[in-house]
Amino acid sequence: MRRRSLLSVDHLALFVRRTLLVVFGVPAALAVVMSIVDAYRSRGRRSKPFPTLPPKSTPVGDGTITTYTFGADLYDDMLAAIEGAQRQILFETYIWKGDAIGERFKRALIAAADRGVDVYVIYDAFANLVVSPRFKRFPPQVRVLRYPVYGAGWRFFDLRRYGRNHRKILVVDEDAGFVGGYNIGTAYATEWRDTHVRITGPGVWDLKRAFADFWNLHRRRFFSPSLRPLLLEMSTTWEPQIRFHRNVPRLLMFPIRAMYLEAINRASKNVWLTHAYFLPDQDLVDALRDAAHRGVDVRILVPLKSNHIVADWISRGYYSQLLEAGVRIFRFRDAMVHAKTATIDGAWTTVGTANIDRMSLTGNFEINVEVIDEAFATVLEEIFELDESNALELTSSEWEARDLHRKFTEFVLTPLRPFL
Template sequence: GVNVLEFNPINPLATRKGWDVNRRDHRKLLIVDGQVTFVGGINISSVYSSGSFGKSRSTKGDQQWRDTHLRLVGPVVNEFQKLFMATWNEQKGALLATRDYFPEQTNKGNEVVRAIGSSPEEPYSQIYVTLLSAINSAETRVSLTNAYFVPDPKLLAALKEAVQRGVDVRLLLPEKTDSLMVFYASRSYYEELLCAGVKIYERRDALLHAKTAMIDGVWSTVGSTNLDWRSFTNNQEINAVLLGQDFGLQMQNMFEMDLESSTLITLDEWRARSISVRLKERAARLWARWL
């Protein structure tokens, strides 16, 4: 009895809105009874059978994954529901009765929460613009955790300029990955960032899949958006942006916990990497816009 709808079918004969095999729904969103929203980086997969900071329960020797997800209640749930409904209707899903999906909401908690969705049909990515604005306004600290880091020139400039203003900019990136092309493309930016004073850490012992940011201890975001060209130009993505010191402190504590299981990349050590690795990075960099 589950109502299943395939997003942007690969079969051109089944397409509903112009055939574009590159366009995909990358959102991870679950809404229960119109009252509770789950949003973040977690997919529905057995790789999440254990906690992000514990030992894997898998008996198959699978790589443990490290991810971040949110459970939200309150008026913002309606905003996430609207984003789900908009995609459902665009993809010509069965008619859903609005009255069944938008119950009356009451305020919960003290944080200000905003739901942000982005789509390739829009003239620009709202999540990308919002994050750039937050980084450009940072005064003390920028802590970014991301699984697939292939930045464009504006994001690179924002990070380097933040360091010049005296901001402590730290990136937490994966030591292992499920996409070698993205992995080497990401590492091709390390030397430029390290020379600018950006601190780069690589998470050990787990495959990092989280997509989060915390700025100045008060501005945070958790969602599905990677810091790469594909997320900003081809994917439907969804994030929650939260304003509040209490949640900011939770985010900072989680970031510091990750750093305990991470390796700090130094410029001298990085420059000592092999020629073969450098060649892989240069080759992957050529494909940056399509990753």
Template structure:
């Protein structure tokens, strides 16, 4: 069952067995409590990397926990994206972290010498404690994910906790990215879950390769959850071909989004997918930000990557591809819970939508490479 992708030699193999233990989080308050608990127990090192770190009630709790460990001699390194976090961050956050001994780096701040790199962002969300416990997924650090603070409008997201060898490998990946060693790779066994990153210069298209491979190998079901569905034509064709082979393909996307143009661009892709029999659902209650794919109740991809140009070709991402049966079953169960709160897009009505909606989709699709 283990198959090597034929697109490029640097892509990883799909795992055929996975014995790791995962904990799945779909509520921010539970995730943040677990992360803060892990931080409070750190003895040697804390590595935190995130796209958004807001200096709100949630962010302040993390600052306090990180600062306390740093003052007690733990090496604490925090890597924040300069675009994702600068909007919410303040000098108070920077001061509180650095005065306590936390090493704080900003990823790709603006530079007149290298303006184009500003478009490339660090979209990864990773916490590793003592190289033994790790958290990975779609959750940023902000109150929008907290039911206690944001109520029923909180964002719907997914994160995982894992330990052992995979946590150590995640720590090594953080170290390589922190130090800028983009040509080096972390050795991973061919079996078991594997961390899927795209920070090596050898293969920046690795994510697209991996998604295409699992779509090709699917035999029964493919269930996709993504907040921004604006992939390239090759990926779209792979998904459609999968459906045409008789595989049950379902796609869950948000009805409302924090990036409205991306929503319009996504809807411009519905027609050929609906025509091929793919079921598309729009999540109704709140903003959907989870990024998961479940294949044949056997394989799972979960992490920070969206199915869009930015994740596939521009941003730095980190996901887990796993053949862990319990993880796959848990995420498939969550998928069906989510579509119970979603509305299926009817193909007949969609093909008769008004001219204004069609034009919005055309205009947005022209911008899909930059969304």
């Protein structure tokens, strides 16, 4: 009798293993094949020109916010700020290519350190695995924090230690702070459509605090200096129209998702979102559908084809629900749109590093700036409308008429949604 029960348990375990293999193994294998094929097809493919606006500065509170939609413009101003630094530079990025643009930033940072400026650098090691080790070597006068590929150590069970550092920040003295979606690299200068902002005024202190907190949380205790004295020196002035929201997985803090839900749920006029990778959870889908049902003009702008084909396919699994509710979906043509922005009701905006996907909203270190200002919201609306002029709208009839193999692929990839 006992032997029969053991056999039953063994059969059950075998059935569970096989089921899990089918449910997760097949989609994972398909995702790998799709990524390889897409990478092969994309070799040598260049984006086409796309419309952009010149940098535009808007007074907000006691400072200004300058908006950038073209990488070359942004990099010129970032490098000029680094070259003009007098006391301190805080530089943090996710991807830092070892190409011509990457070298310009590296040389500028080293030159600043050579003339006596305190230079602190943070970059994500996993995002730069393919970058030459030579490029990632710095002289000792540049203080560098390499966020590790694997940060859990022996605490492999601690999910708080697995998030990537997806933030992009530059703070120079107390004069200017930059934050947004742009990584550092030649292709991003002219071939990708992204959005970044330059902030002056009291908001700069909040960016400094964000950098210092990350540095102190992850620095090597006996080899890297603490930035705690910097925190003690910081201004306590509040800028009531600007708030920075930081996702900190080590502390289980994920305010950016709540920020989006609150703003969407309060919308009465319009909700315009631009996102590189749009893979919302059901709460966010429901919030967007509810807004559309109460007459809000809800629009979502995404790439026609992003640099992550699997994310594209999985995001399409949400289109039916959104289109049925009256949400309008636009697909940016000819180039990768990598922005992470939103504008609501002509008064509320956000620009930052967080995509609307699970990795950004409940996994990675991210930072978004939330701005309550009508003039700045107008700028974001102008940018959205310009991007929309370069986009194709997806209609319900077009979506329902898609091929059977496309519907099948979306269905097979559905189990991967919780992981992206």
